[in-house]
Amino acid sequence: MILERIIPTVLSVRRILRADPALVKAYGGDPEKHTSLGLVTCDQDDAMYVALDEATKHAQVDVIFARSFYAGAAHASGRLSGEILGVIGATEPEAIENGLDALLRCLEHDACFYDADGKRTVTVFPHVIASLGEYLSKEAGLAPGTPMAYLVAPPIEATIGLDAALKAAEVRAVRVQPPPTETNFACAWLTGDLDACEAAAVAYAAAVVDVAAQPRR
Structure with missing residues (x-):
């Protein structure tokens, strides 16, 4: 599914x-x-x-x-x-x-993570933290309590997904890690108000699913 x-x-x-x-x-x-x-x-x-x-x-x-x-x-x-x-x-x-x-x-x-292709061969992490704790707020350079979208996917899926997320809502990137991470993915942290972070995460996940379904377009 x-x-x-x-x-x-x-x-x-x-x-x-x-x-x-x-x-x-x-x-x-x-x-x-x-x-x-x-x-x-x-x-x-x-x-x-x-x-x-x-x-x-x-x-x-x-x-x-x-x-x-x-x-x-x-x-x-x-x-x-x-x-x-x-x-x-x-x-x-x-x-x-x-x-x-x-x-x-x-x-x-x-x-x-979530299954992005129904086969678990492409996965996505479109997670929204409503209120950052002490650890990730320090890592992100944000105040504790700030909302943040934590977005991860494989290389091309993440690249297309990040573009979609940034265009979908009033968010800004606080960290972008191009591929490869240690686990050969790519990662982005976006912040804005909670609704914007959630909209960005939804757009990111949808884009990853789309790339997984149509890798040549």
Whole structure:
């Protein structure tokens, strides 16, 4: 079915309650502040970035590490690797639990890729974040609470889709990553009011579906 949800598969969830300072520092954290860690791997990197941001809205946690793996989940280094490792840090273990709960809910019920051709050979991520949390707002250079369309697709589909999205609504690009990303896709972050972000995401998804159906036109 066209634009059917592809729910991310969470491959591992672990906690480190008294993390070694050298480990915390190497992964981008503050050893004085991030004594407890929560680690998650899954098979959709962009869904994970959104879920990590969601964690910062529901718990006193920081995202200390988040990185996509080269070539994506189809070429993972092991059965638990997936496409990304995300690490949240906090002082209190309870904050880690609350952050992980929010993150996992987001992956199960909200952020995901969609099937753009009915065969899952072309996928699209036309996600709208109604209110940015601390993590992605910092990455995007926007204020927390700002709406943002987070748009991802394969190279040509993403290029056509971005053009359509920018023309469909009063939005501006805050980040455009041409192909290839680490997983050989392309990505754009657009901002505007919530209605505009939603209109841009709809136009993006429609354009990706159109290219998938008619690649030579």
